[in-house]
Amino acid sequence: MTAADLPPDFVDGVRAAWTRERPDLDVRTQGVFGRLSRVGLRVHDELVAVYRRHGLAEGDFDVLATLRRAGAPYAHSCGELAEHTLVTSGGMTKRVDRLEGAGLVRRRVSEHDGRGRVVELTERGRDVIDAAFTDHVANQHRLLALLDEGDAEVLEVVLKRWLARLEDLPPTS
Structure with a gap:
């Protein structure tokens, strides 16, 4: 077809x-x-x-999901979070401030560098992201179910190949 x-x-x-x-x-x-x-x-x-x-904006979900998939103790520096979510450090600070105010993350002193700070999930933050991620995955399945049998796999292969080639291109400025 x-x-x-x-x-x-x-x-x-x-x-x-x-x-x-x-x-x-x-x-x-x-x-x-x-x-x-x-x-x-x-x-x-x-x-x-x-x-x-789940009371989250897209950026909030990204930060919480990044912390959750990091594994215990579910923590990253702001710089690491910015790198994983492709957000500037200033933008990340605003996101973390908002999430901290909501009780979903907290800042603490780094165990590896007494001068450094890390952001970690609170227990409430972990509960929120676990529930949101469960619904997110179910939603992804719902959306892919709109495709015909086998189309999702073909689409993934085509997109993966295209993305790899795009990422090899020199930046256009």
Whole structure:
């Protein structure tokens, strides 16, 4: 089956309009990028809705999940957290402040460096992220169940291969 075998969608309409307006360009790429963008936005909204049910913003979930998957004692420095979540240290400080105020994390002196500070999950924070992550995984299964049998595996392979090649590219500035 090809994309042409499926009923037309919004992206097909956009592509047809560009083909009409700019016949000098090959806009077939919009089939992938337009749909990837629209799928990404819809999936993002579905994921964030689960975080909200647990009183978390997306960034809060990322921090708590990063701490939880670190294993006991569920702690990282702010720099490590920023590195794992791709957030600036200033942005991370704001997230940690908010989570600390909610009683989900606490700052403490590092066991390895008396001058350093680490952020660790509180017991309440661990309970919140465990419940949120359980619902998050169930939500991911629900969303992937919308695909036909075998499509999720094919999609994962294609995306993994594409991501590896993209990560090998020199940055465009």
